[in-house]
Amino acid sequence: MPGSSPGHEDRKNTDRAEGRLAMRFRRKREIGRAGLRRSLVATIISLIYFFPVLWIILTAFKTHNDALAVPPIFLFEPTLENFVSVFSRAYSKGAEAIDTGFALFFFNSIFTAGTSVLLALIIGTVAAYGFSRYPLKGNETYMFIILTTRMLPPIIVIIPIFLMFRVTGFSGTYHGLILLYAAFNLPFTIWMMKSFFDELPREVEDAARMDGSSEWHVFFRICLPQVKAGIAATAVFGLILTWNEFLFSLLLSGVNTRTVPVAMAQTIGGDIGVRWGLLAAIETLFLIPVVLVTFLLQNQFLRGVTFGTIKR
Amino acid sequence: MATLRLECLRKSYGRVSALNGVDLEVHDGEFFALLGPSAAGKTTTLRAIAGLETLDGGRVLLDGEDLTEVPVRRRNMAMVFQSFALYPHLSTANNLAYPLREAGLPRREIAKRVQETAELLRITHTLKRKPASLSGGEQQRLAIGRAIIRQPRLFLLDEPLTNLDAKLRHAMRAEFKRLHRELKATMIFATPDQLEALSMGQRVGILRDGRIVQIGTADELYLGPRDNFVAQLVGDPPMNLIPATLRRDRNGARLELPFAAIDTARLPSSVEAFQPGTEFLLGIRPHDLRLVGDDRRGIAFEAEIRLAEPQGDITILDLHAGGADLRLVVAEIEGARRTPGETISLAFEPARTRLFMKDSGLALG
Structure with a gap:
């Protein structure tokens, strides 16, 4: 571009890059202060929302007895039998499993x-x-x-x-x-x-x-x-x-x-x-x-x- | 390349009329500037030429061929939009290649032309980037690149410098002139900035309320404005318009200004045909007013300084004289010595003024 020095554009670019960098640092600091509390609250809220889903996923890996246990148990030996039964199972006791x-x-x-x-x-x-x-x-x-x-x-x-x-x-x-x-x-x-x-x-x-x-x-x-x-x-x-x-x-x-x-x-x-x-x-x-x-x-x-x- | 003729273009949006019969002829290879305040119809005129607006009346002719009914894509014109209108989802290279792809050019030819155009406009380093990551100047050059990459019959530039900062704008003015020289293309350039229009356009057409008011070179417009609108639009600061009344008595005929009187014989145009009492506007360019010391040629008068606007090399003084407001341009050194409230002596040469009818605004002579 005639009229503007060749270094002008470069200088502008570095200025902009520095600006971006400074902004990122500032953002990081902000997360450090107020962000921590906000993240904590967000985590707790999402856990509350996610709990039923988690409960269902856990139950899917439990045996029938574990699933019905009162009080509920969170530590158990996982089994895949429920997933197998989704696709193929016996409809009455002793009968052969069918699709x-x-x-x-x-x-x-x-x-x-x-x-x-x-x-x-x-x-x-x-x-x-x-x-x-x-x-x-x-x-x-x-x-x-x-x-x-x-x-x-x-x-x-x-x-x-x-x-x-x-x-x-x-x-x-x-x-x-x-x-x-x-x-x-x-x-x-x-x-x-x-x-x-x-x-x-x-x-x-x-x-x-x-x-x-x-x-x-x-x-x-x-x-x-x-x-x-x-x-x-x-x-x-x-x-x-x-x-x-x-x-x-x-x-x-x-x-x-x-x-x-x-x-x-x-x-x-x-x-x-x-x-x-x-x-x-x-x-x-x-x-x-x-x-x-x-x-x-x-x-x-x-x-x-x-x-x-x-x-x- | 191409000669463009517009015949009585009319367009209205509901009750608002944008174009009220635009007549215009742009010569082959000419850099033509359309100057007008906002909402004067500049953009609509360009869009009508491009075919982006359907007209209510009138014809668009390019080299004698009536284009009025020809769809946009077959007109082979290129436009640089005020907003640049880059394709946001495409990289710089693909933005440039787009018109060529639509024209069905072979891949290798496209790649070659993209490279050449990018080099010409110095945007090779941005080829892989999307428009959003480009600087204002780069976006601008990309928009121009997309227009010049194919050889259109006509270039339409809609306020392409408005969205740039002042420094870049100055550089791009020179860039446009260079491009015009190299491409030898017919270009129409719309702008609300009289400086841009006068400095870039070989001829300037002045638009007001959807009508062309005057067409001419920078000198013609500056020295011979057809009416008070053009007089105030062209030139910075705008021409001083001072109310004046024609008087006749035993001593002869004279034009009475709020602060002076001029013998009608000294005016640049004859007012003999008018009745005494006719009201005029006397136009004096701020540059034609001068501070007087010993030299008392011309019409001399006194004025009070209201405001000083330093501009760096010059200072604009806002003055008040006998109930009329005027502006005067002086050198910075001179301006620095003056303070608001001070009374100064001024003079102007009646031959360098221009007379307008008060009612119609039309110029005499």
Whole structure:
């Protein structure tokens, strides 16, 4: 650059680096003082929240007697028998252990939740982009109508949906469940994704148009990559919601399309009473995919949920 | 390269009209500056040329070809936005490569051009970094790089210097002039800063309320403003406009100022056609006022100093004379000797003034 000395930029850079360094030191000191107390409180609170989960995981490794022990015991000899029984067990004393079908149920849960969230994301993202960039006359009204579909408690619509599924032959099928869950996920997917698109600076899209992009490229190459974090956050919310869904799965899934929450409810009972260890084992296994997905998307997810709350 | 013609561009947003018939011709290879206060329609004009705004009326012609209905991506123009509008998810290299990829150039050609452009703008060290980690100047140069990497028919620069600090701005002014010389491209540069417009533009178009008020070179605008708006926009500090009334009596015709009277024969333009009592505004550049000692040529008068604004090499004095406010530019040494409240003697040469109608603001002659 003519007019400014060559050393000028370098000096500016070192200044900035020093500034950053100083800030980091200051931050460290702050953690040293007030941070310690805050961390302690945070740890205690998370322990309280985490205790039930911990209890379930522990119970999953206990024998039936240990699980029922009063007062509860925390030191015991761990066993994997509960996990084995999840997939294969004898239904009465002395009978031969048979397949419980839980492998299939786990697959069903993963498959229906995954596919429906994906479907909702594909439709919802495109729809949200449309609502954000090509507003219709009465755009707000349409957005509100979309939201109202989630205002009704689901149980109110269960009878008509049940009848519709009977008539169309959707009950007990994968595509039936997937479509239903996708429809459930769609409203908040559209709402969340629209707010992410609304946040994007329009001039960047105009710049892409100037650079020769078609409207499709503006969407795929410019807008979509910028809302990656938002997609991750929406996906996690959708997965958790669908993963836990019980009511519709209970009524609309068939023997072969049953999801874990329903199947788990149906294992309660049997000749030795409620098998807490077995239930805990199912729950522990049931936790793993959600934890896994959340951890995998953690970075994106955190950026997603804090989107717009911090100035970039 | 390209000659651009705008014919009566009209655009309104709801009830607010942004462009009220913009007519303009920019010559091939010209560096043209659009100068106007904020909300005058500079950005809208540029966006209309680019095709980013759909017009309510008017035509955009490039080399005689009507572009009005041509989509943005086929117009082959490049724009540097005020906000830079870099692609935040792409590295510097990919930002530069983007227009070339969209044009479908082969990989090797793209890599070569990215390297060349980065070298030209001295941003090679940032090629792998994302825009958020670049300094203001680097972001600015990247935005320019993305515009010049392909050979567009026209460059549109929307206040590209506004977001930079003063020092960098000065350097970038020279940079833009150099780029224009090297690329020999037609460039249109929008700015609210008269200094930028005058120093960079070969010609300057002045926009007011969505209309071009005057087009000319820096000298033409400075010496012959078409109306009081241009007179006050061009030049720093702005031209002094002093209310004046035409009087005629036995002694002849004269223009009465709050602090002096001028024989109409000494004015630069004839006022014979006007009735006595007609009201004018007399424009005097602050640089054309001088402190008088022994030299009493021109029209002399007394004024009281209200405020002194030292600017380093010069000092601007805010004055009050017979009910009118004026500004005067003096050398710093001179200014340092003056204190507010003091009365000083001034003079100006009537031939160097400019007369405007009070009602319409239009200049005479």
